[in-house]
Amino acid sequence: MKRNNIIRTMGISVYIAFIVFSFVVDFTPGKQIFxxxxxxxxxxxxxxxxxxxxxxxxxxxxxxxxxxxxFGKGCGIKGYV
Known part of the structure; x- marks a missing residue:
């Protein structure tokens, strides 16, 4: 796996573990986040x-x-408004 995929997978895994942990130990902020x-x-x-x-x-x-x-290069100020 590439480094970015590993980091993304770890982040999702930590989030899921945190949510499960929050429901198991009745951690209110974790429940609210979910x-x-x-x-x-x-x-x-x-x-x-x-x-x-x-x-x-x-x-x-x-x-x-x-x-x-x-919206192109020649639009002038109209493109920003």
């Missing part, structure tokens, strides 16, 4: 499909030249 993570994940799963659909429609309906005109 609850917040779960709520955030559910919210993201609700938003992401809509965002991907909008991005797909934008790519199909809006010409690349139009986007480059308004």
């Amino acid at each position: 609850k917040n993570f779960t709520a955030f994940s559910v919210d993201m799963l609700k938003v992401l499909p809509c965002a991907f659909i909008l991005i797909g429609l934008f790519e199909v309906w809006v010409k690349k030249e139009t986007v480059e005109k308004h």
Whole structure:
């Protein structure tokens, strides 16, 4: 395994072990972390499909030249507003 994969795997393993430990010994902050993570994940799963659909429609309906005109090198201050 590459170093980044090992670090990622270790991080996920430590997180899971911490959550399991929190539920076993009734550690309230650990339970709250898990609850917040779960709520955030559910919210993201609700938003992401809509965002991907909008991005797909934008790519199909809006010409690349139009986007480059308004956000490209020559757009000036309008591209930042």
